[in-house]
Amino acid sequence: xxxxxxxxxxxxxxxxxxxxxxxxxxxxxxxxxxxxxxxxxxxxxxxxxxxxxxxxxxxxxxxxxxxxxxxxxxxxxxxxxxxxxxxxxxxxxxxxxxxxxxxxxxxxxxxxxxxxxxxxxxxxxxxxxxxxxxxxxxxxxxxxxxxxxxxxxxxxxxxxxxxxxxxxxxxxxxxxxxxxxxxxxxxxxxxxxxxxxxxxxxxxx
Numbered sequence: 026x027x028x029x030x031x032x033x034x035x036x037x038x039x040x041x042x043x044x045x046x047x048x049x050x051x052x053x054x055x056x057x058x059x060x061x062x063x064x065x066x067x068x069x070x071x072x073x074x075x076x077x078x079x080x081x082x083x084x085x086x087x088x089x090x091x092x093x094x095x096x097x098x099x100x101x102x103x104x105x106x107x108x109x110x111x112x113x114x115x116x117x118x119x120x121x122x123x124x125x126x127x128x129x130x131x132x133x134x135x136x137x138x139x140x141x142x143x144x145x146x147x148x149x150x151x152x153x154x155x156x157x158x159x160x161x162x163x164x165x166x167x168x169x170x171x172x173x174x175x176x177x178x179x180x181x182x183x184x185x186x187x188x189x190x191x192x193x194x195x196x197x198x199x200x201x202x203x204x205x206x207x208x209x210x211x212x213x214x215x216x217x218x219x220x221x222x223x224x225x226x227x228x229x230x
Contacts, residue, residue, distance in 0.1 A: 031167075031169045031170050031190075031223070032170055032223050033115075033170060033171070033172045033190075033219075033220045033223040034115070034116070034166050034170040034171070035115065035116040035117070035118075035160075035161075035164050035166045035170065035171045035172070036110060036115055036116075036117050036118075036171070036172045036173075036174060036216075036220065037117070037118045037119070037120055037157060037160055037171060037172070037173045037174070037189075038117065038118070038119050038120075038139070038173075038174050038175070039119070039120065039121060039151075039173075039174065039175030039176060039177070039180050039194075040119050040121035040123060040128060040131065040132075041093075041097075041121065041122075041123060041131075041176075042100075042175075042176040042177065042194070043100070043174060043175050043176045043180075043194050044099065044100060044103050044107075044119070044135075044137065045097040045098060045099055045100060045103075045131050045135050046096075046097050046098050046099075046100060047093055047097060048093055048096065049089055049090070049093050050089070051066060053089075054066060054085065054086060054089050055069075057085050058070070058082040058085055058086075066086065067122070067145070067150050069082075070082045070083055070086070086124075087124060087126075087127070090123055090124060090126075090127035091126065091127055091130070093127070094123075094126075094127040094128075094130035094131045094134075095130065095134075097130075097131045097134065097135060098135060099135045099137075100196075100213065101196075101212075101213065102212060102213030102214045103137075103213050104137070105213075105214065106213045106214060106216045106217055107137050107138060107139065108138070109217045110216075110217060110220065111138045113220075113221075115220060116164050116166070117138075117139045117141075118139060118141035118142065118143070118160045119132075119139055119141070119142045119143070120142075120143050120148075120151065120156040120157055120160070120173075120183070121142070121143075121144050121145075122144075122145050122150045122151055122179070123144050123145065124144055124145055124146050125144045125146035125147070128142060128144045129142075141160060141163065143156040143159065143160065150179075151175075151179040151180060151182070151183035152178075152179045152182035152183040152186055153183065153186070154183055154184075154186035154187035156183075157171075157173060157183055157184065157186075157187035157189060158187050161187070161189075168187050168188040168189045169188060169189070169190075171187075171189045171190070172184075172189065172190050172192055172208075172219075172220065173187070173189045173190070173191055173192065174192040174194055174210065174216065175191075175192075175193065175194065176193065176194045176195065178200075178202045178205070180193070181193060181202065181205050181206050182205075184207075185205075190207040190208070191205070191206045191207050191208075192206060192207065192208040192209070192210055192216075192219070193206035193208070193209050193210065194210045194213070195209055195210070195211060196211060196212065
């Protein structure tokens with residue numbers, strides 16, 4: 026029996042912890058707005074009972090994100106891998122749970138040849154697949170031919186919710202949920218080889 030492995034014709038990236046560094050202290054942020062440790066921060070804010078409370082909580086988040094943005098640096102191997110994919114004319118985009126101003130600062134300070142960037146200001150936050158679906162439509166590429174690269178569980182879930190393949194970037198110890206990813210990337214220089222290995226449909230027995 027032959028199974029077709031789809032080519033990778035486009036790559037979408039997470040931003041924080043994937044392309045650039047991030048030192049956001051989510052435990053501190055949650056403590057400041059009263060969010061339980063085990064609950065998703067954005068979900069908690071969305072469920073607050075008044076618009077004023079939601080705005081105040083989000084302002085605290087924005088302050089942390091903007092401060093973090095000032096110190097973000099490109100992670101090892103990212104520039105080289107992105108340049109090689111760009112040279113191969115592989116479409117690339119970024120989908121991040123950051124808000125637009127913080128993401129813009131990070132990319133202004135750490136330029137990459139990626140012009141399509143969707144934040145939670147543009148679409149529902151991951152693991153909602155809306156942003157990923159929008160990019161697939163923009164590129165006119167089937168989701169099955171797109172790889173999403175990120176460093177957290179939400180990235181894996183968002184990719185699978187969009188019917189894309191999920192690549193977990195895990196430079197250190199792989200987390201417990203790593204087995205949910207389709208691929209695990211320990212070093213960014215491995216990414217180009219991964220994409221090239223699927224540059225054509227490969228028949229597997």
